[in-house]
Amino acid sequence: MTTERETLNYGPVLFHYDLFPEKIEQHGKVKKVITKRGTFALKEAEMTEDERSWFTHVIQRLSEIGFHQVVPLYPTKFGDYTVQLGSRTYYLMPWFASDERNERAKDEVLIDHLGKIHALTLKEQDFSNEVVEHSYQYLMNRWENRQYEMERFTEEAEQKTYMSPFELTYLSHFHQIMRMTEEAKRRLKEWYETCQREKRYRSVLCHGKVSRNHLIFNPTGEGHLLNFEKAVLDTPIRDLAVYFRRAAHQKEWTPEEGKSLLDLYEKHVPLLNEERGLLISYLSYPEPVFNAVDLYCMKRNDYSQIEMVHRLESRIRAMKKIRNFCDAIMMAPPPALIEPTDSIPTKIHINDDGDHI
Amino acid sequence: MELINTLEKEYELYGIRWKERPHLIMTDYGEKRIRYWSEKENLHWHIRWRDESSKGSGAVPDRMIRTKSGEPAIKYGNKWLTVHDHAEEWYGCEDVERWGQFIGTLLNTAMSSDKQDVFVKQTRHPVFDLKSCITLAEKYLEANFQCMVTSIKESKQRLDFSHAIKNKLRNHALPVLDKELSVKNGRKIFHFLFYQGGESLPIKGYLPLRKFLVEWLEQTSPSSLKLLLTEVNKHFSLDREQGLLLLAEVVTPWELYDCLDQLDNSSLERMIDGLKKYEDCWESNRILVKTVTEWFDEKRRKVAL
Incomplete structure (x- = not known):
């Protein structure tokens, strides 16, 4: 139920839309706002001024280039698409009730939409040696530093007389983890060398936070994407890596399913050889496993050993599925292109920050 | 009635009726104030300060409500007309x-x-x-x-x-x-x-x-x-x-x-x-x-x- 306090808290925001809430419900990071004028979804976010204007530009641009499967933003009565209140940014969307009948089709719709956006915004960039060099060095250094941290954790664990169950589990998979790390680095180096040789690099508008939670179905059953707060111009592999890495953690997910979803994506944007290599590189790097180790080191008192071990084992299982998926896509020829592409002006950068499970 | 019809046509406002001619109207979304501007440059200056000073401030100035086509003002006769929110209760000086x-x-x-x-x-x-x-x-x-x-x-x-x-x-x-x-x-x-x-x-x-x-x-x-x-x-x-x-x-x-x-x-x-x-x-x-x-x-x- 809405309290008077909530009405007062969100009143200054909803005032911009001439809405008076009858009821406000919390649904994750979104507020469901029930008013006499209908039901709305109010999202609260932290964005800088530049991020706000980029975010609204992305939403408008997608509509301009013909991609309409985005949850629309309602403008305020003053014509803005976001409301800034103190350090917080808010935006209002229609409320779509979740439809469980469509849950099974979610991944297909998500990948299909992603493919469409990438195809519509695909742009061959003017080759910049400086940018590619910087991106490569940045990522390689980051990966090597992480690898060094993990090797140090391993050495410290090995010196203990009695290892914890977590350390024991980690050590029993250590060589396999390091093999995947080396494979990721090798693939990244190959990508860099191919870019240097071919002097080409493609960028697209990446959603930036691809997740099943960011696809919802409207009352007519049409899937709509939302949460473009982290949208960025980057290699299409950025979105694909985030998606497949998350997907591999689902219990039922299989490399075969992943392969057929990638085929679906490639009907819109067939990947270049070096892009396929970059995808394998991103996916092979065992960042989720390293993150589980970080969590163990920093918050071991917050969780039980069994919880920590389960988390690690689940990530190692996902890593194995990822390895099989990588083997499958390495061999496959790309399917034929089915749709023409359009492009928008872009800037080039590769960024591996965040979004690792 | 002519002005009311114009407002209903140009703005996303419904149920418009006069509360106090020629400045205050009632709508389904509450009370609104109408301002009339004879100088375009002055109007633009007032639009700008209201829009700019609303950014990040804990207060909300009475910005121009946009028309259906996103314009901050409409031409009405030889003047420009803008629509604003209106409130009666005084805020006071405690805050x-x-x-x-x-x-x-x-x-x-x-x-x-x-x-x-x-x-x-x-x-x-x-x-x-x-x-x-x-x-x-x-x-x-x-x-x-x-x-x-x-x-x-x-x-x-x-x-x-x-x-x-x-x-x-x-x-x-x-x-x-x-x-x-x-x-x-x-x-x-x-x-x-x-x-x-x-x-x-x-x-x-x-x-x-x-x-x-x-x-x-x-x-x-x-x-x-x-x-x-x-x-x-x-x-x-x-x-x-x-x-x-x-x-x-x-x-x-x-x-x-x-x-x-x-x-x-x-x-x-x-x-x-x-x-x-x-x-x-x-x-x-x-x-x-x-x-x-x-x-x-x-x-x-x-x-x-």
Whole structure:
């Protein structure tokens, strides 16, 4: 139920839309706002001024280039698409009730939409040696530093007389983890060398936070994407890596399913050889496993050993599925292109920050 | 009815009816105010300050509600027409922090006006005219009324001080502010500060803020005024040149005009009464000068410590 306090808290925001809430419900990071004028979804976010204007530009641009499967933003009565209140940014969307009948089709719709956006915004960039060099060095250094941290954790664990169950589990998979790390680095180096040789690099508008939670179905059953707060111009592999890495953690997910979803994506944007290599590189790097180790080191008192071990084992299982998926896509020829592409002006950068499970 | 029909056609507003012709209407989304503008440049200036000062500020100015096609105003006859929110409940002066943040944001916006803009360049910069005041007070000065002699003498001293600061900082830009900056324009909606701006031609310099500070002092106390300046200073620095320019405007004896307005020599009784009012008006305004100069002195001492 809405309290008077909530009405007062969100009143200054909803005032911009001439809405008076009858009821406000919390649904994750979104507020469901029930008013006499209908039901709305109010999202609260932290964005800088530049991020706000980029975010609204992305939403408008997608509509301009013909991609309409985005949850629309309602403008305020003053014509803005976001409301800034103190350090917080808010935006209002229609409320779509979740439809469980469509849950099974979610991944297909998500990948299909992603493919469409990438195809519509695909742009061959003017080759910049400086940018590619910087991106490569940045990522390689980051990966090597992480690898060094993990090797140090391993050495410290090995010196203990009695290892914890977590350390024991980690050590029993250590060589396999390091093999995947080396494979990721090798693939990244190959990508860099191919870019240097071919002097080409493609960028697209990446959603930036691809997740099943960011696809919802409207009352007519049409899937709509939302949460473009982290949208960025980057290699299409950025979105694909985030998606497949998350997907591999689902219990039922299989490399075969992943392969057929990638085929679906490639009907819109067939990947270049070096892009396929970059995808394998991103996916092979065992960042989720390293993150589980970080969590163990920093918050071991917050969780039980069994919880920590389960988390690690689940990530190692996902890593194995990822390895099989990588083997499958390495061999496959790309399917034929089915749709023409359009492009928008872009800037080039590769960024591996965040979004690792 | 013609205007109502136009509004229903142009705006996403429903159930429009007059509440108070020709300025207030009721709609299904609440009460709205209509403003009429005869000068396009003035309208653009008012759209800009309202839009800009709403960014990040805890207060909401009465921005122009956009039309269905996203325009901030519509042409109506030979004028332009804008629609705004309207609220009756007064916000009061208790929330010093919120007011300080709003005034600070407003000053930042006022300083960022396009200096090359012809309209901004031509904005009026009011100048205090002591000579005309002395002419008005001539008979009283000849009669050697003590309060008149003292106030004119002090006015000269204050004006000299103000000129000295302004001359020293003459190369520094001045804010361009809404002429009708007033505590009374602060209204309450959902417990937040909703500020109803004016329509007049803007003013260059700190005179509108001086008037606001006078009003604040009338409504509150010297300590509250100091607190307000401290809050403003958090969002718009008064530590350097702009602070001195504000001080220069505060010490300028603008209140002399109001004091002279109190005089009435139509009868002896009225003349005595007028002189009493003159003295009261002068004394109460001295508190403003004293409080603001004290605030600047205290701040300087804190920095020195």
